[in-house]
Amino acid sequence: MATARSSVDSFDYHHPEEQYLALMKQVWTRGSERVDRTGIGTRSVMGTMLRFDLADAAMPLITTKRIYWKTATRELLWFLTGETNIRPLVLQGVKIWNEWPHARYVRETGDGLSLDQFVERIAADEDFAERWGDLGPVYGKQWVDWPTYRYRKDGLYERGPGINQVAEVVQSLRQNPGSRRHIIEGWNVAELDRMALPPCHKTYQFHVADGRLNCVLYQRSCDVALGLPFNLWSAALLQRMLSQQTELEPGELVWMGGDTHLYLNHAHLIEKQLAREPQGRPRLEILRQPSSIFDYRVEDFAVEGYTPHPPIKAPVAV
Template sequence: MPLITTKRVYWKTATRELLWFLTGETNIRPLVLQGVRIWNEWPHARYVRDTGKAIALEDFVARIAEDEDFAMRWGDLGPVYGKQWVDWPTYEAQGDGSYRAGPGINQVAQVIASLRDNPGSRRHIIEGWNVAELDAMALPPCHKTYQFHVGADGTRLNCLLYQRSCDVALGLPFNLWSAALLTRMIAQQVGLEPGELVWAGGDTHLYLNHEALITEQLAREPRGHPRLEIMRRPDTVFDYAIEDFAVHDYTPHGPIKAPVAV
């Protein structure tokens, strides 16, 4: 697994985020209740901007956890990743020329069905870049397009991830792990072995306030070869739990903290 060893990557946090995506949820409260903090800054910034109240981030997050009504109002991120992955909106024309919402499209379920029924297809794609809804998202998708491909021998599942914007210091280690994990999960569901993960970045950047992190990280030697074990095969890709994953031989260097750029 592409789990970076020159600093500790909290793979369980990244895994919980991926499982959250697969629920279609867009509110941070389920993450907060699991101790996952990676999305907190965006709703906190919106709260401060819209209310003018200079509440500390820690106090805002505590209120999200304690007050469900407050979380409903202020914890939502808009139609980010999971909403697009499993409930892409559709619209149906009405007789008067208007449109109403139609049934959502579960892209993940469709890709899995397509891999089973038509493995040679060139359309095994999960797309997050919904142009009509970008302005409603707290953060437009960075890892936006996943394309899966069954190898020529018909036994391995490969994935190409195109990432339109990449924060090298903080985001990339999570993105690599999550893409590889999603590939492993889908491969297990369709009875294939995991193949290659190919990552392509568009605007790939290093923030100035992350310079010290990268400088320290580059001075360290990689060590170990982390392996992922999936403990069971649930009925669907949407039924995995954090307890289903174990990582072996992961002996990284210590973590390096750096601020999130919002």
């Protein structure tokens, strides 16, 4: 199949979600079939774009299947703590990251512990969680504690203070809104081999114009069916939080995909979802303004106007 490109503007559609469905259809019908890291196989296109206007509290929350936005919100708040162990997520019932440490545990120990048993042990046993629940320096570690090293007179290097990219972006948006350097980067080349999964949503850049905060997210690898709905929500949520903290109005979210793909074993999900019509216009209300970007709680967010179709289950590729 020929590789296709997608660059769609939300204003071309009656409902903003239609561009997401158009992208899904394009990848499924025109994408090149490829052998991927997981061995499952994908249909893939390279270089895609979606645009969403967040004015009037609008959010890109997919309605053609139920998206558990509180789960995605808990993950984002976990990123902002800099934590890399799944135990805080497990204790909140968030299952997003469980498969990766479980696969490592089985591979390294030869123990046939089931995923459910592994997760139960992570929750009950702090020592076990410390040994087997860590994902390496993923997302949040890079966002709020990017490692630095200082050169010494003896020719060696010593560990320096970590860089809190999120805090620096908040400060730069307040003090120098016209800067072109409002960036949060997750792709730390020196530490990729220590990560359970190198960052997919890797680069966030923010832009201020006419009192509005815009965001571009570049995602190197994107599972359109399972991952992208969460990625869109999380990026828009981070943008809304930064808007509130910097006293700017939320502007446009521009999502850019590199390898944009669908897994071959997700055919049932794709066909069912493409047969559905978007319904409703979800809005997000932030119920309080914390003193810091790092002090939000899941209870601070309320979604209105969300009347989704039923969920569609599909396996996660690890």
